[in-house]
């Protein structure tokens with residue numbers, strides 16, 4: 001009898017945020033247990049609502065967006081993205097340089113499928129948002145992880161990047177603001193990355209989906225605004241900033257020197273036409289959404305839900321013996337460290353499973369973000385403080401007598 005296996009292409013592809021630990025949580029839920037899921041950055045289930053105006057816009061656009069759009073997206077959406085890029089100091093982006101996607105996710109995979117052949121390498125941060133590594137691998141390339149350093153607020157370790165560049169390296173991914181660490185990169189770090197990319201002819205892939213969720217009055221700088229010499233692909237979208245992750249709308253803008261990338265751009269155009277176009281009703285929101293950010297701003301200012309939850313989780317994590325974390329500056333994730341000697345932790349996935357089975361709290365182990373040592377995990381701090389507080393009390397109880405066996 002013939003059996004059907006997954007394709008060989010998928011052999012080394014993993015996406016552990018929705019992996020085995022989540023499967024176990026789902027099994028528990030099916031058995032009637034209640035599990036607190038702190039593993040996915042999806043605002044809606046935690047009571048965050050999209051701005052009413054956006055919903056009204058989308059409803060009134062439904063008839064005019066019944067058909068396919070241009071494969072790169074609606075003109076009005078791309079025009080608004082060009083304006084947004086200009087506002088961020090990214091020069092020379094034209095309507096033709098913008099591709100809309102069914103979320104940034106689709107464009108991450110597309111950007112790698114269009115570029116990589118067997119043996120090509122892409123520098124990806126560790127920890128990363130794991131779709132980047134998965135997409136490089138699926139496209140036949142090799143993700144080479146460079147370290148982000150917890151001791152330096154999780155900024156990329158420039159020396160580690162230098163050591164890992166070789167003639168096969170085609171590009172570098174940066175995630176700024178970062179998932180899972182919540183780090184926001186200062187200009188001097190970005191400058192050093194630009195310098196390395198310029199010297200080594202690397203494409204810069206910058207994932208900036210959290211650029212409108214920056215706290216403490218800090219300013220986000222787009223790395224693409226710092227170079228005209230490198231080809232830059234800047235990724236952004238509305239899933240997080242406008243709390244509409246389910247509508248699936250994102251984009252990528254090409255900037256910098258495109259003269260040596262005609263073939264790659266041809267590849268991107270081909271892939272873009274093969275998926276016909278992205279969700280058109282969702283694209284129709286882009287222009288108004290980019291003019292409207294007050295609702296999110298309210299959430300990330302003192303007194304706002306995301307800001308106050310960040311304050312709470314940061315203090316709570318650091319008050320638990322054996323646990324510590326750098327304060328996140330953006331987004332809604334924290335990436336705590338656990339004392340692996342104290343708790344004898346050898347396997348971080350097992351640690352996540354142990355917490356899940358005993359305390360019914362689901363989070364993602366550091367390995368899911370390509371973090372090698374079993375000493376970190378990610379908490380999504382989207383739930384209300386009362387819920388986070390209960391989770392942290394349970395975590396404290398759990399750790400009080402935990403020794404991994």
Ligand code: PLP
Pocket residue numbers: 041102103104105106129175178179207209237238239245248249250
């Ligand atoms: N990039 C980062 C860093 C993310 O955290 C996420 C989602 O969590 C995405 C991209 C994908 O976002 P979407 O496909 O909803 O636009």
